[in-house]
Amino acid sequence: MSDVSKLIATQPPAAASAPPEIVPAPASLVPHLGEVAILLDIDGTLLDLAPTPREVWVPPGLAETLNSLLQRTAGALALVSGRSLNDIDLIFAPEIYPAVGGHGAEMRLGSGNEADAVQAPPMDKELKRRLAAIAKLSPGILLEDKGYSLALHYRLAPQAEAAIYEEVSRIRAELPGAPIEVLPGKCVCEIKHAGFTKATGVRELMRRAPFEGRKPFFIGDDVTDESVFAIMPDFAGLSFSVGRRALGVDGHFDSPDDVRAFLARLAQREGQSAASR
Numbered sequence: 281m282s283d284v285s286k287l288i289a290t291q292p293p294a295a296a297s298a299p300p301e302i303v304p305a306p307a308s309l310v311p312h313l314g315e316v317a318i319l320l321d322i323d324g325t326l327l328d329l330a331p332t333p334r335e336v337w338v339p340p341g342l343a344e345t346l347n348s349l350l351q352r353t354a355g356a357l358a359l360v361s362g363r364s365l366n367d368i369d370l371i372f373a374p375e376i377y378p379a380v381g382g383h384g385a386e387m388r389l390g391s392g393n394e395a396d397a398v399q400a401p402p403m404d405k406e407l408k409r410r411l412a413a414i415a416k417l418s419p420g421i422l423l424e425d426k427g428y429s430l431a432l433h434y435r436l437a438p439q440a441e442a443a444i445y446e447e448v449s450r451i452r453a454e455l456p457g458a459p460i461e462v463l464p465g466k467c468v469c470e471i472k473h474a475g476f477t478k479a480t481g482v483r484e485l486m487r488r489a490p491f492e493g494r495k496p497f498f499i500g501d502d503v504t505d506e507s508v509f510a511i512m513p514d515f516a517g518l519s520f521s522v523g524r525r526a527l528g529v530d531g532h533f534d535s536p537d538d539v540r541a542f543l544a545r546l547a548q549r550e551g552q553s554a555a556s557r
């Protein structure tokens with residue numbers, strides 16, 4: 281068992297010079313799985329980052345762990361991602377998990393493959409065409425079309441970051457009042473409809489069975505996950521960050537590997553207690 285998956289508590293905040301308090305593995309903070317909802321970001325949390333969106337892979341054992349947790353929470357486990365539901369399903373095939381996709385644009389409550397709610401209309405085609413032309417700025421810029429949003433990836437062209445954001449700003453300035461917003465992520469600039477976020481998606485999810493009434497815990501790695509960290513107290517929930525130490529979270533993991541080990545321990549913990557009953 282990796283000791284880097286020890287939880288580093290950030291509440292209450294330590295004095296600036298004091299090292300963060302190390303507390304036992306976060307499994308001890310998580311109530312019995314019969315009471316919780318498990319909400320998990322994908323890239324940089326469950327899966328290691330890869331050079332391009334298509335190159336991520338699901339390590340051996342992860343689907344087994346997720347399936348076990350899904351069963352032990354009576355279906356109250358959901359992936360909460362910037363990726364579309366379609367993309368999530370391709371990555372985890374043949375498994376299909378409940379999910380909030382597209383930064384809150386889509387939601388699916390069960391393990392069927394139809395979305396239960398879509399909060400975003402498709403993005404205007406002409407706007408998308410203009411934004412897509414930004415990829416011509418440099419070789420290595422990759423386009424990801426999610427229908428309701430467009431992502432410009434520059435992990436393979438990091439020198440193009442400033443030029444991408446400038447060009448996006450220029451296009452937005454020509455469309456004052458257009459209901460769109462720019463979402464910066466890890467080596468990606470995403471342009472999406474305003475009015476939905478991962479937090480709006482999670483709120484919607486938590487109003488429905490089997491999530492309603494449970495205490496959620498959410499694990500996420502990116503700036504876009506902060507909107508979910510912020511609403512966890514509304515549900516008596518917990519939030520954990522990965523890689524970066526986000527403010528106000530209940531704990532921290534160093535890497536996706538640590539998150540996977542933690543989830544496997546959690547599934548095992550409940551398996552053992554079920555066996556001893």
Ligand SMILES: O=P(O)(O)OC[C@H]1O[C@H](O[C@H]2O[C@H](CO)[C@@H](O)[C@H](O)[C@H]2O)[C@H](O)[C@@H](O)[C@@H]1O
Pocket residue numbers: 321322323324325328329330331332333334336360361362363364424431433434435465466467468502
């Ligand atoms: O909310 P998440 O599940 O974390 O998804 C965030 C974005 O993830 C993907 O892009 C990121 O991961 C890629 C693979 O590791 C990496 O190449 C890229 O640089 C990252 O930005 C995905 O492509 C996006 O649609 C998600 O919004």
Ligand SMILES: [Mg+2]
Pocket residue numbers: 321322323324325500501502
């Ligand atoms: Mg992420």
